[in-house]
Amino acid sequence: MKEYDLIIAGGCASGLAAAIQAKREYPGIKIALLEKLPRVGKKLLSTGNGRCNFTNLSITPQDYYGNSFVTAVLGEYPPENIIDFFKSLGLESYSDSAGRVYPRSNTAASLLDSLRLEVDESDTDVFTDCEVKIVYHSDKGFIVNDEFKSAKLIISTGGKSSPAQGSDGSGYKLAEMLGHSITGLFPSLVPLTCGSAAVKSMKGIRANNAYLTVTDGKSSLSSQGEVLFTENGVSGIAAMELASFTEKAKVNGKNPVLTIDFLPDYSREKLHEYITLSVEKYPERAVDYLLTGVLPKPISAALLKDAGIYSGNCKFSDVDSSAAEKILNSVKSYSILLTGTKGYNFSQVTCGGVDTREVNESTMESRLVDGLYFCGEILDVDGRCGGYNLHWAFASGLTAGELK
Ligand SMILES: Cc1cc2nc3c(=O)[nH]c(=O)nc-3n(C[C@H](O)[C@H](O)[C@H](O)COP(=O)(O)OP(=O)(O)OC[C@H]3O[C@@H](n4cnc5c(N)ncnc54)[C@H](O)[C@@H]3O)c2cc1C
Incomplete structure (x- = not known):
């Protein structure tokens, strides 16, 4: 001994x-x-x-x-x-x-x-x-x-x-x-997962200052910072910080939902005003540029697509109030149903x-x-x-x- x-x-x-x-x-x-x-x-x-x-x-x-x-x-x-x-x-x-x-x-x-x-x-x-x-x-x-x-x-x-x-x-x-x-x-500090269709249009998108909230229906946890969309989930520090909450929700039989605000420093009203003014001022511009004054182009393109606004021949003037509402939802409360996390490994x-x-x-x-x-x-x-x-x-x- x-x-x-x-x-x-x-x-x-x-x-x-x-x-x-x-x-x-x-x-x-x-x-x-x-x-x-x-x-x-x-x-x-x-x-x-x-x-x-x-x-x-x-x-x-x-x-x-x-x-x-x-x-x-x-x-x-x-x-x-x-x-x-x-x-x-x-x-x-x-x-x-x-x-x-x-x-x-x-x-x-x-x-x-x-x-x-x-x-x-x-x-x-x-x-x-x-x-x-x-x-x-x-x-x-x-x-x-x-x-x-x-x-x-x-x-x-x-x-x-x-x-x-x-x-x-x-x-x-x-x-x-x-x-x-x-x-x-x-497992904590690990990427979150979801059905791949949920993030298909966002794959490869990185946002540096998003505000994320995960909720299990009763309680919620938020974080702010970098987020990165992957093949079948969401990575980046802000997403990883929500991992243990997500896992706990799954273990307790809940369906955790992640909501992302891509412009946390803009209220819905302020963003609505920005969109309305842009439409009035530049009616002939291609819709691809509608959000590029406030968000990087890859994010704005993905969010417009998520809102069902496709580029092609669309102009700012084609964005009516219902389209504007959809855009606001995509930017301020982009929601994803989570399946869990990538686990301990x-x-x-x-x-x-x-x-x-x-x-x-x-x-x-x-x-x-x-x-x-x-x-x-x-x-x-x-x-x-x-x-x-x-x-x-x-x-x-x-x-x-x-x-x-
Ligand atoms: C990829 C990665 C990056 C990270 N980056 C950061 C960072 O930048 N900043 C930060 O603050 N944290 C970071 N962390 C977290 C941080 O590394 C851990 O929280 C920290 O190392 C925990 O220290 P610990 O000594 O408690 O355990 P560990 O560092 O895990 O060490 C445990 C040790 O015990 C040994 N061991 C286990 N079981 C036995 C056994 N039965 N008998 C003998 N030996 C055993 C293991 O081999 C290991 O060497 C990171 C973690 C990972 C995985």
């Missing part, structure tokens, strides 16, 4: 941060980091399209859909502390106009190296190709895989999104073995996880088992797109690594 003071199950964002923190807090501590894949941190390499958007200059619990469990950790580790943590590892960073923070080198590999090198240099025993399958707890501590023994255990095995990168949901079983409950799990984060009522929000220690800690995505915490999920992974990892 290999004996340690601390075992960390899962060696990616939160697990690596926890290992570094524990060594800094308790320099003599004996740590084993157990990672299922042949190398640590694989998922980090594909984050932020290979650039790793690791935090955001502005973070509140609202970025985690109002989950108040994150409040204490965000208070202890606001964005500047995470930026400073990486600075302490030798990694410089910069932020873009939306507050998203990236490594100065613009490569996720630099961020992973900064974590990995510190762990390697700090006399932590890293076991790769080592999947944690069985965990027991007794008065004497934790026994892992009948091979490792420790007084304390941190579980940082992630969720079940992007299983090719290691997080296949096996960590939930470990939590259950130790008596914890897992809340309902749903394509999702960036898992909604649901270890029930946070069973975990101390200030320390990440289990309220059920002394010496057991959780951090990162395995917990029932998920955030929006924009650096919030990695921020949570690092902030909760640093908290768990304090072993308080």
Whole structure:
């Protein structure tokens, strides 16, 4: 039996941060980091399209859909502390106009190296190709895989999104073995799907500032930003942020409907006025140009087509009040019946996880088992797109690594 003071199950964002923190807090501590894949941190390499958007200059619990469990950790580790943590590892960073923070080198590999090198240099025993399958707890501590023994255990095995990168949901079983409950799990931050006919006329269209609302008939969730129409669904950040709501609605037997407002800064009245004035002023113009003063041409063409206004010989003067109404509906409330999402293989984060009522929000220690800690995505915490999920992974990892 290999004996340690601390075992960390899962060696990616939160697990690596926890290992570094524990060594800094308790320099003599004996740590084993157990990672299922042949190398640590694989998922980090594909984050932020290979650039790793690791935090955001502005973070509140609202970025985690109002989950108040994150409040204490965000208070202890606001964005500047995470930026400073990486600075302490030798990694410089910069932020873009939306507050998203990236490594100065613009490569996720630099961020992973900064974590990995510190762990390697700090006399932590890293076991790769080592999947944690069985965990027991007794008065004497934790026994892992009948091979490792420790007084304390941190579980940082992630969720079940992007299983090719290691997080296949096996960590939930470990939590259950130790008596914890897992809340309902749903893929989040993943493209939405619909019957292909519903988006046929929109395929390939990208809008940068649309306002999206998904409703299940009773409640709704909205987001604003980029949307991209694909062969059989809707992608882009604003659409992906509505994924877990959509999945929950489907599981509950509802039919989620997505409504898109392509001109959120124009009221219906203002757009109606714009169309009426254009028709009056330029009656002879080809109808293709009716909306190009307010929307990019590919979007305006697709929306006119959706409204049943075909180009050909049509002029502005052919747009009567009923046609104008149809155009208004297409632009301001383009509706699509959703069939679900593209699922865990394509999702960036898992909604649901270890029930946070069973975990101390200030320390990440289990309220059920002394010496057991959780951090990162395995917990029932998920955030929006924009650096919030990695921020949570690092902030909760640093908290768990304090072993308080
Ligand atoms: C394509 C993609 C892009 C993303 N981009 C961003 C982004 O730019 N910004 C952002 O904030 N978030 C992003 N995310 C989300 C973010 O990567 C995750 O929320 C974050 O990595 C979670 O960290 P974690 O340590 O909890 O889990 P993970 O990073 O999933 O790590 C879990 C680790 O545990 C290992 N493991 C799992 N089970 C076991 C086991 N039984 N035994 C041993 N080891 C095990 C896994 O192999 C893995 O290495 C992205 C996700 C994806 C998939």
